[in-house]
Amino acid sequence: MKALGIAGYSGSGKTTLIERLLPRLRAAGLRISMIKQSHHDFEVDVPGKDSWRFRAAGANEVLLTSPHRWMLVNELRGAPEPDLQEHLQRLSPCDLVLVEGYKHAAIPKLEVWRAANGRPWLHPDDANFIAVAADQAPPGKIRHFLLDDIGAISAFILEYAR
Numbered sequence: 001m002k003a004l005g006i007a008g009y010s011g012s013g014k015t016t017l018i019e020r021l022l023p024r025l026r027a028a029g030l031r032i033s034m035i036k037q038s039h040h041d042f043e044v045d046v047p048g049k050d051s052w053r054f055r056a057a058g059a060n061e062v063l064l065t066s067p068h069r070w071m072l073v074n075e076l077r078g079a080p081e082p083d084l085q086e087h088l089q090r091l092s093p094c095d096l097v098l099v100e101g102y103k104h105a106a107i108p109k110l111e112v113w114r115a116a117n118g119r120p121w122l123h124p125d126d127a128n129f130i131a132v133a134a135d136q137a138p139p140g141k142i143r144h145f146l147l148d149d150i151g152a153i154s155a156f157i158l159e160y161a162r
Contacts, residue, residue, distance in 0.1 A: 002161055003035075003088060003097040005109030005128070009119040012112045013147060014100050015050050017133060021098075022057040024154040030161055031094040033061040035087050037101025050100075060094060063087050065101075096161040108160070112147070113138065131156060 006014050018034070025032055034054045046052060051064045051071065064071045067081045084102050091097060099107065103122060111123045113134040123129035123142055131143040133153055138144055145153045 001088070001091070001094055001097060003099055003107045004157065004160060005099045005102060005105055005107050006112060007101070007103035007109045007122060007129075008112035008114075009117055011117050012114050012119075014112045015053065017112055017147070017150075017153070018098055018100060019053055019057045020150050021154055021157065022054065022059055024150065025096070025157060025161075026058040028154070028158055030096055030158070031060050032058070033063070033091045033094045033097045034059045035063045035065065035084070035091075035097060035099045035101075037065050037084075037099075059098075061091055063091060096157070110153075110157075111138075114147070130160070 006018055008014050022032060036050055051062045054062045065081060065087060069076050084105050088097060106128055108130045109128050111129050111132045113121060113132060115136050121138055123132055124140055132138045133145045133147050135147050
């Protein structure tokens, strides 16, 4: 089971990008699961929220995690949040796990970046980044896609998954 991180700062468009990618990847025959890390408390599967949106967009499983609880629902009740590898082991077999959050995890990652956020690039300081989806060309030599080029980003992820 391969994992690909979708990493970037809040407001960069990670959730929207994933929501747009899921139907294409699923239509290409991939069975996809999601892990979403949140640093906030959350309620389970509230319509309009990310976990609900990922399911509606076609993810076979959604595992949402935060310091307060994780879902496929398990109340942590003060216990520490499990790490990414523990969560990956919980998932049913699939072709690809997209991981939103865990921006410093040691897994291959796609950076999502917007100039308007005014935040630094992540990929220059982390060799786990294999590509960037951004609204301008990134520094350095890394594969780059325009944020709205869903076709090219989907093709890249399909190539990675296979």
